[in-house]
Amino acid sequence: MAAKKSYRTMEEFAAACGVSRPTLAKYFADPLNVKESTRNRIEAVLKKSDFEPNSFARHLNSKRVRNIGIIIPTMYDPFFSKFLARIELNLRDQGFWPIQISCHTLPELEEEAVRSMLEFKVQGVIVSPLGATSKPGVFDRLRDSVPMVSFDVSLGDDVPFVGNDHTQSVTAMVQYLCRSGEPPILLESTHLTDNAQIRQNGYRAAMCSEGVEPMVIDCNLPRSWDFERLGYDRMKLLLAEKGGLPGRTLLCANDRFAFGVMAAAGEAGLKVGRDPGADIRVAGHDDHPMSRYIWPPLTTMAQDTDEIADRTVQLLMKRMDDAALGRETPPQRIIIDSKLMMRQSA
Numbered sequence: 001m002a003a004k005k006s007y008r009t010m011e012e013f014a015a016a017c018g019v020s021r022p023t024l025a026k027y028f029a030d031p032l033n034v035k036e037s038t039r040n041r042i043e044a045v046l047k048k049s050d051f052e053p054n055s056f057a058r059h060l061n062s063k064r065v066r067n068i069g070i071i072i073p074t075m076y077d078p079f080f081s082k083f084l085a086r087i088e089l090n091l092r093d094q095g096f097w098p099i100q101i102s103c104h105t106l107p108e109l110e111e112e113a114v115r116s117m118l119e120f121k122v123q124g125v126i127v128s129p130l131g132a133t134s135k136p137g138v139f140d141r142l143r144d145s146v147p148m149v150s151f152d153v154s155l156g157d158d159v160p161f162v163g164n165d166h167t168q169s170v171t172a173m174v175q176y177l178c179r180s181g182e183p184p185i186l187l188e189s190t191h192l193t194d195n196a197q198i199r200q201n202g203y204r205a206a207m208c209s210e211g212v213e214p215m216v217i218d219c220n221l222p223r224s225w226d227f228e229r230l231g232y233d234r235m236k237l238l239l240a241e242k243g244g245l246p247g248r249t250l251l252c253a254n255d256r257f258a259f260g261v262m263a264a265a266g267e268a269g270l271k272v273g274r275d276p277g278a279d280i281r282v283a284g285h286d287d288h289p290m291s292r293y294i295w296p297p298l299t300t301m302a303q304d305t306d307e308i309a310d311r312t313v314q315l316l317m318k319r320m321d322d323a324a325l326g327r328e329t330p331p332q333r334i335i336i337d338s339k340l341m342m343r344q345s346a
Contacts, residue, residue, distance in 0.1 A: 005045075005051075006050055006051070007051045013045070013049070017041055027042050031043075066123065067098075067099050068097065068098055068123060068125065068126065069101070069125035070099065070125070070126045071100075071101050071110065071117070071126070072100070072103075073105050075104075076104075076225075078288065078289045080128065082305045083152070083308070086305065087313055088100065099117070099122060101113040103130065105133075105225040107135050108135075110129070114141070114142045118141065123146065123147075124319065126151065126313070126316055127139065127150045127155065128151050129150060129193075130193075131193030132191060132193060133192065147320045148316075149312055152193075152308070153195060158331055160315050160331040160332050160333070161333045161334070163334075164335070164336055165338065166198040166199045167199075167201070167205075168337050169303070170199045170206060174203060177281070178212065183212040184251035184281075185215045185216075185217060185245075185246060185250055186203045186217065187235075187252045187257065187261060188253050189230050189234075190221065192223065196253060199253070199285065203216070204216070217234075219234055227254060227260065228257070230260060231256070231259060231263075239265075249280070250282050252282065253285065254285050257284070258282055258283070259288075259298075262282055272345055274299075274345070281346035282298070282345045282346055283299045283345065283346040284299070285300055287300050288300075291341070291343075296345045297343035299340075299345045301338040301340060301341070302340075303336070304339070307336050315332060
């Protein structure tokens with residue numbers, strides 16, 4: 001069998017077919033867009049070649065744009081990977097082409113991602129912003145150009161939002177820890193988004209409702225997304241202080257911070273767990289994919305990432321439909337409850 005002819009570019013393939021590149025783009029967008037004789041000529045060359053058109057280029061050349069942009073803070077954190085996987089599959093099921101960009105927690109790359117989405121002419125965009133480190137107004141032009149929905153971190157009252165009910169989740173955790181042992185001390189990480197302050201406010205209110213004085217230990221370390229290192233370093237500093245830990249139950253700002261806290265505790269010879277012989281209890285928030293597999297497995301609040309992702313896509317589809325029909329509707333905010341995951345760490 002003769003080897004199939006290879007073509008490196010659309011231009012080369014168009015020349016082999018004896019058609020212009022725009023005509024070829026019209027064919028790949030919809031074969032019925034071109035005359036039958038032209039269609040037959042293109043398909044004859046296709047059969048003798050291994051050429052596959054660049055699908056991204058096809059979308060850009062098509063008037064029926066089906067690209068949806070997704071901007072997330074980082075791919076390093078599996079928490080965001082869970083959201084991304086669910087959102088991408090959901091969009092694909094509805095016939096859209098997801099274009100995902102991670103800004104690697106850098107404000108300048110977040111700004112670049114916004115410019116890229118404008119250049120790609122996406123039909124809509126889903127954003128989880130950096131929050132406190134985002135450049136002021138970075139999403140304004142994108143918001144004014146295409147339908148936009150944010151998840152996990154809100155972009156303000158004028159952008160639809162889907163996220164976790166942090167007050168409900170922290171309240172449930174505080175109530176559980178108070179019922180099952182000593183009231184918890186809140187070990188804060190650096191505040192990167194408004195969610196951190198919402199959780200702290202929820203903690204203070206829940207502790208007061210339990211009739212217990214809140215105790216918050218601030219991180220006092222440079223702002224960073226490296227939560228495991230922050231937790232480890234903060235716990236080491238606490239253990240080195242005169243008098244040591246002020247209590248035996250530690251509620252950490254998030255699961256990744258808790259991983260670092262538990263590592264430092266183990267290194268210091270402390271036993272973590274809810275067994276009678278344990279030295280401290282540790283709890284977190286988010287139900288990170290590794291939370292159930294570390295030892296001891298981490299007690300935490302599980303955000304319903306599937307529900308948040310599904311509702312985010314549904315909200316964007318509605319936003320795009322409204323835009324196509326010229327309808328203006330108030331931006332919707334959807335808040336989802338978390339579930340307590342009781343494991344051996346607390």
